[in-house]
Amino acid sequence: MKTNKFTYLFMTLLLILLTATPAWAYIPFKAEYLVESRYKLAPSVNLTHEIRWRAGMYHVSMEAGNSLVSWRxxxxxxxxDTALPVSKDFRSRTRVIQNRNDRKLSFDGRNDGRNDGILDRQTLVFALPLIAQQRGVGASGMLESLNHRGREKNIEYFVHELLDYEGSRAALIDVWFEGKPDELLGRVYFSLEVPGLILHAEAFDEDGRSLGTLKLTHWSPI
Known part of the structure; x- marks a missing residue:
């Protein structure tokens, strides 16, 4: 009888847990990055990256800034069903000295019933390492994406390696705009242990010159 009661209690707790969080759960975290770039108003700046689970969906934020410029x-x-992110809404806010912009996107109706919906820039960060983990080295393809202005900016990708990067399992992925494989946008080391966590990234201009780098300095679960 005691065994049956324990089994019933265990299964009840398990059911509660499974219905309280999604079956494919990302790890809520807060990360700090150092961004160094050719941008004269912010040649070196700290960037904060967070993901939280709230009210039945994931909430992601990225922000950086100084006294002259800010970005969030x-x-x-x-x-x-395949654990890929499905965008619901997106907001971009920027300030350059006294000039401010605030743009919002809604994906209502765009992604209804789709397993491979249109992504925004933040959800791309979570989709790419998951694809690398599911499909492995040599995986390539295109992801439908909108930029912060709501314009179609589809992203193509190629998974170069699955490797150990400074003690963490990582995927090395190249990305570029659709149809422009000779104009590399970025080369990114994504964590395979903490989905969405960037270990190191480098961005390039149209001539292949480095625009800047992003490097993880600290992260912790929240």
């Missing part, structure tokens, strides 16, 4: 992006997403 927020995104909310759910998960498809």
């Amino acid at each position: 992006e927020n995104s909310r997403f759910t998960l498809s």
Whole structure:
């Protein structure tokens, strides 16, 4: 009888846990990055990256800034049947001295019933390492994406390696705009242990010159 009661209690707790969080759960975290670039108003700046689970969906934020410029992006997403993110809405806010911009995107109706929906810039960060983990080295393809202005900016990718990077399992992925394989946008080391966590990244201009780098300095679960 005691065994049956224990089994019933265990299964009840398990059911509660499974219905309280999604079956494919990302790890809520807060990360700090150092961004160094050719941008004269912010040659070196700290960037904060967070993901939280709230009210039935994931909430992501990235922000950086100094006294002259600031930048913040927020995104909310759910998960498809294949665990890929499905964008719900996106917001971008920027300030350059006294000039401010605030743009919002809604994906309502765009992604209904789709397992491979249109992504925003923040959800791309979560989709790419998951694809690398599922499909492995040599995986390539295109992801439908909108930029912060709501314009179609589809991203193509190629998974170069799955490797150990400074003690962490990582995927090395190249990305570029659709149809422009000779104009590399970025080369990114994504964590395979903490989905969405960037270990190191480098961005390039149209001539292949480095625009700047992003390097993880600290992260912790929240």
